[in-house]
Amino acid sequence: MGVPTLGCHCAVCESKDPLDKRTRPSVLLAYGSRNVVIDTTPDFRLQAMRSRMDRLDAVIYTHGHADHILGLDDIRPFNLKQKSAIPLYAAEPTLAALRRQFAYIFDHSPTESLVPGVELHTIDGPFELFGITIVPVTVLHGKQPVLGFRFGKAAYLTDFIRVPEASKKLLYGLDDLILDALRYVPHPTHSNVEQSLALVGELRPKRAWFTHICHDLGHAETNAQLPKNVRLAYDGLQFGVEL
């Protein structure tokens, strides 16, 4: 829902610490001259401005929930600037959600308005994207399978409660693991701090970054409780990755 959460006056929502301001979860992979974004959140426009993103080469989707797709309309300036459609990569159920939520993009009825230009690609296994390999990692978001992604020595797993054994095999030897840790209290579809720490203990990445954090977790006081190699991610966090 973002932090501050609308209408909430808890200590984290009222915090003056900029690290307690959280837009919806997304990642920009910048390599060579390419910019690839994971998910187009409702905050996509603000996030792209903040990172001074001058072009967009592709979007990869984890799943079709509103907090991960609703910024798609804001890719239009890149369509205009680059004079091309933007490739979107997603598993079939996520492509179906995009077609449903953004019917105006796909119904091909004549319009006087500019609609996003997109090219859909189905993810059904590891794929090459501008010279690197993106490995999809199936995780369970409640009962729903959604995708995380491994790229080189890093992986991004947002929105999951459980990682199946077959997927864990794809997640060893990481330098950086970015993973869901919604709050301390258990949740039916999201991993909490305790569950995520257990997964970090099992997979043993060099560093872990918690994301998809709600207003239950204050940045400074939560970090003080975590092991040194596990930190809360924050808006604008950047680091290098061996691809």
Ligand SMILES: [Zn+2]
């Ligand atoms: Zn709050």
Ligand SMILES: [Zn+2]
């Ligand atoms: Zn979700």
Ligand SMILES: [Zn+2]
């Ligand atoms: Zn989400």
